[in-house]
Amino acid sequence: MTEDLTRFKKRRLHASLSTNAVPSFEEQLALLQENELQESTNADERRHQIWERPNVPKIKPNQDSIIFQQIEVDECVEPKSREPLIRMFGITETGNSVLCYVTGFRPYFYIPEPIGFRENDMAAIQRQFERAINLDNGLTNPIERIELIHKESIWGYHGNKKSPYLKIIFSETKALNSARHILSIKFNDRQLRELTFESNINYVLRFMIDCKVTGANWIELPPKSYNLRNSSRKTSTCQLEIDINYPPENEWSKIAPLRILSFDIECAGRKGIFPEATKDPVIQIANTVTIQGEKNPFIRNVFTLNSCAPIVATDVIEFYDQGEMLQAWRNFVDPDVIIGYNIVNFDFPYLLERAHHLKVKEFPYFGRMKSNFYVKTEAKDTKFSSKAYGARENKFINILYYIKTLQLDMLQVMQRDYKLRSYTLNSVCAHFLGEQKEEVHHSIITDLHNANSETRRRLAIYCLKDAILPQRLMDKLMCLINYMEMARVTGVPFNYLLVRGQQIKVISQLYRKAFEQDLVIPALKSEGSDDQYEGATVIEPERGFYNVPIATLDFSSLYPSIMIAHNLCYTTLLDNRDIENLGFKCDVDYTTTPYNNGLLPTILEDLLSARKKAKADLKKETDPFKKAVLDGRQLALKVSANSVYGFTGATVGKLPCIEISASVTAYGRQMIEKTKQEVENQYTIANGYQHDAHIIYGDTDSVMVKFGVDNLVDAMALGKEASDYVTGKFVKPIKLEFEKVYFPYLLINKKRYAGLYWTNPEKWDKLDTKGIEKQTVRRDNCLLVQNVIETSLRKMLIDRDVAGAEEYVKKTISDLLQNKVDMSQLVITKALSKSDYSAKQPHVELAERMRKRDAVAYVIVKSTKGAAAYEKSEDPIYVLENNIPIDTNYYLENQLSKPLLRIFEPVLGEKAHSLLAGDHTRVVQIATPTIGGLMKFAVKTATCLGCKTPLSKHDTAVCRHCKPKLGELYQRQLDAVNKLEVHFSRLWTQCQRCQGSLHQDILCSSKDCPIWYMRKKAQKDVQDAATLLERFNYAW
């Protein structure tokens, strides 16, 4: 064995030396196996990657406590007694899966004590409620009991006086919902038509708040508090099932050894049709399983239909029946986290529908729950829309609801957290991992599948790579860690983070704090009022190109610190009536209420100080993994702090309070104005400074100051001084910080600027742009726009070469008009939301024509004058193959001109327009397509290769005027052909490297890959040039 190994190793080493390239995907796999073989003492055991969980240690409920990290909390109903239960799914530190049932927790809400209420009216009230609920719902014994307690309403200032409230405790959630309904609408008794409190929070969150359970935290079940279920009573595939009555808590910051399954499926579609689950089989499922925190997946396998040649370091599991394969896969799946790319909208629904079609009965019950007990996994369309994240169509929630594991669809994570041009797996990986992958077009998958076991192997490798990439992405971006931190900080279940918006996080925090301070929160009916309050102030920008340092002063965490400084909260809100009642005097008792600290400021203070702590820890920490956790934590804290302000201003929200958000922005406005005044009054020639300082622009929480000095050192010193000076004028903890100097600085408009960013006088940090990227990275802009703008800015700001930037732009425009610009630069992609677009937009029309689902890539081609944009959109591949002329004017006028003028106008003024017209636009090339109505009738007339005049019949290469130059022209053409041939073969080998084999034909047709377009174009160019060259053969 050892001998074999060393030999193998040597050969490997040799091979990698000779090619001297990045190891291909297969080589990476081989390396993996090598490592494993070395590590493992028993190689035979390791060869079969099985994924039994560790055995459950013997547990004695009377002595041992059980500690696990819960990863999902949800509610269910005990089938017999209809008692509501909390289910917590989790993993112990040793990797055992746990399902914990919590019994005895009852939903409840509060109502204010009715006027004239006495202790012995309790039973009467309960009867009235029960009757009403019965009428509505037919539930028996809906109310368990009613308690009288003393609490304070969060809304408004009450001088710290508690009032009596009735806590109505229900036997099931349905009863609560129905009672809330009755109270606010139907119930006629005058006394009870009051506001309910805390009735609009769901059962799970209520439980988590009351038990201080936060998302993805650790739960400790002390000895004697729980019962283990034996196998006959088990309802799930979890190793441990536990019943407990109301558990206590404990908190650690680790992450349990979660098992993460990343998978991808391949379907054999029919030609030209996107696969449909009812018709097209699933042919391969590739899986990798990784334990959180470990580098490489310990299971790699591929379920394939039909035979498949072996793949190094990978289990190939062959099936000859589709149903069997699906069933085997379902039995295989037992992870704690499922990830993949676009799995919720494609892979999961497809598998489910397929299994349904094949009548694989057990299949829909995958996930943790056993089949006979709970509902089937089903895919349903839901729509999710949040102001912060935008609307996306989803099959999300329901899938997630039934699988009962953590689930991260990397596509959704990407769409949520990153603004990218294209969200295909390939381009995302290229962006974050610097790694390209083959893109096998779905139309040839079937051919590969039907050929032989070697081609199926090829497909399996492709599929496996698609399964591994999401895992690598997740590791690299630390999504899991960040999301877990966010769940812990805000206290919501993990899955809420993907499914719900920002509000739920604030609500969770608010309820938690309120619970501690004996406050109750009214359930306001959300009414979407359009009341607008005045937003942040913007100091009118003085547009232009500044070739002197511009210092930037920022308020750090402006809105949270305003809320803390001025104690703005629900609990400190006074209206005029209250002021009279309490006899407060203006300026003495209110605007800042000294008596008690508000709830929101407390939350914010906690968040901010926690963030400060996390940041401090982060500096000290050396272990990269812990560092990542802390960084995730501080980021989560920052986002949460900022969303508090948004929550109070969300008019359709759960608890909007415009008074608070309006005050916050009002303070913000004052502060910006005051800063401007202070700086401009202090830093003047009159006060002994060299120049008068001038604020050229200010927005929300920052001001840009031109101190007038021409070097960075002075500007930075002044900036620092000014920030301290102004900070002194404000209430703590408001702090004005000097952060950076822009030099030079291009101020285009409100919220639109670019500059070279300096934090120390020696070396600039980066090229910073604001608002410009929004215009250019928008996906309905093509890459060309982005590149031109970026390069121009770089030339202007870093090289300080405005003339060079102009030159560059002109050259690019000229190339565009001559069709020399690469097609990948011109592709426009737009995601498609079926229901939103009824108007005919270019890509919608194309999408219908192409009958595809995802984001659509298209280019604009020439068409009849006055044709609408949608008639001009065309599939890039089709355009490339048929040489259809690109509408270069569209790109010039609709894409390039506006962004270009925007950045050049402040610099060049009126002259900027000369960029778009002039001599460089007078050389154009018009392509001749190979298709189109007339093309099959038209005949090409040869033109002179020297001067382009049409040739008579006897001349083949040049006209008689150009005859003398024949030799020269031939040489030129020959050179051109040679160059193109070299270019093409380079691109070809590039693609072969990418697919990891230099001997096979290339299958890839990735629409995101610039190489692909180049390769296609180069291929065509070589052919065309060679045909031209041939014409010389007859010339003499």
Added chain:
Amino acid sequence: MFEARLSQGSLLKKLLEAIKELVTDANFDCNETGIALQAMDNSHVALVSLLLRSEGFHPYRCDRGFSLGVNLNSLSKILKCAGNDDIITLKADDNSADSLSLCFESPNNERVSEYELKLMDIDQEHLSIPETDYDATIIMSSTEFQRICRDLMVISESVSVDVAKDAVVFSAEGEMGSGSVKLKQNPSVDKPEEQVVIELNTSVSLQFSLKYLMNFTKGTPLSDQVMLGLSENMPLLVEYKMDDAGYIRFYLAPKIGEE
């Protein structure tokens, strides 16, 4: 040296009006025999072929063949500055032409205006439709043809042309209804505006896009008569002859089935 003097300046103005809707940039190929232009429209459904014979100019001089790359929109704008009766002279350096000079003289020679148009370098394949014998040719009044197109456009975007031995029927069917115009053979020589001459080898029935035909009829002012040439599965030819000065030909791909 290239120089061409056209006593009927309005001819050039009308020509430009006729093609600028279809083509944006094109090469005027000049040689000893005259000026020619061949260009496809952007969607490659129609082709314009234009010839101005040297005989139409007085004088005409072109030493060697060369191309004038012109943005037709710009040229048309400049030509709008010429009066309808003006004499137009075109001049360019045929060795390295980077601009075309235009000179407009009023008939009584009292007003002379000169313009220069910057030229473009247009790299484009040279395409043409081979001449064929058509199954059916129709010669009819150009205004009548224009009217038929305009009228049927009300009904639909496409028109069927059915040619029989003694009559031609243009018909259209649309959402709101249908319409047709039938013209009978009428070889009256006295009234050319009513003349309809049909020459038929085999009867044909073809469909065309009216939008393009409407564009073609911008050539109406160039000639009293229009010639249509039709064959099964071949492009339609619409030709306006400018006496001996030359012609303008439009080709249009037939509509096939439900495309």
